[in-house]
Amino acid sequence: MELQRLKIGRRVVLVVRVDGNYVSVDELLKKDIGSVEIDKIFDLEEKIRGEISRKNYSYVKFDNFTYAPAVGYPGKLIFVGLNYRSHVAETERKIPEHPVLFSKFPNALAGHLENITIPEEGLKVDYEGELGVIIGKHAKDVGDDYEKYIFGYFIGNDVSSRELQYRTSQYLLGKTLDGFFPNGPSIVTRDEIADPQNLRIRTKVNGSTRQDSSTENMIFPIGKLVSYISHYFTLEPGDIISTGTPEGVIMGMKDKESAWLKKGDVVEVSIEGLGTLRNAFV
Secondary structure, three states: OEEEEEEEOOEEEEEEEEOOEEEEHHHHHOOOOOOOOHHHHOOOHHHHHHHHHOOOOOOEOOOOOEEOOOOOOOOOEEEEEOOEHHHHHHOOOOOOOOOEEEEOOHHHEEOOOOOEOOOOOOOOEEOOEEEEEEEOOOEOOOOOOHHHHEEEEEEEEOOEEHHHHOOOOOOHHHHOOOOOEEEOOOEEEHHHOOOOOOOEEEEEEOOEEEEEEEHHHEOOOHHHHHHHHHHHOOEOOOOEEEOOOOOOOHHHOOOHHHOOOOOOOEEEEEEOOOEEEEEEEO
């Protein structure tokens, strides 16, 4: 399934994309589920699929909408740094022995096509195209059966202010500015992605390719990340893990001082099977 969260006026509507059209999850469940948040349907996947297979629905047409953050409002937003060898090399760091973890706050969430504000000059704003994972079940001390804990996958852009990120030894300030984690346009359930460790991931700035790699190049694959994290703290339904970025970020460029993101730049992150996330910077 491909799920999207759409803003219509002050409401957010959870929909499934079926044959290129929108079907309301409320209609598929034949009731108002009381919340549009994605974690409310994790145990209702089979029912939704059954209604779709029986064609027990009608399409919904929205005249005006914008994209809400695809992931809703997770309890935990967990990010992985230095998870591609080529990215480690371009930043002149050492290969980590353990996953490098940091977090963002919900204020960083933004949707597909949403403008991202650079709040002041001199912040050295960078992109980081990433594969995201959304957890679907309570997960503690996960082993080799990690896949059953994953609800689906999505595209994220771990926008970063390098000026603030390295001001101190903690990454947080440079990572969680308002709107600095656009994601979407969809969440695609895990059954639709045959091999999440073999997906092409690309990032373009104003149409020019900056990142072009594959998720097979992760140092710590998805299963290792879910297992490692859940060993130390419990993952809950709706929590997300953003699995790191490959080489090609501005920070790794020789001419980086002239290349930082600026007003008017458009960044597109594409991942095979998941579509394209597009955001302009203002």
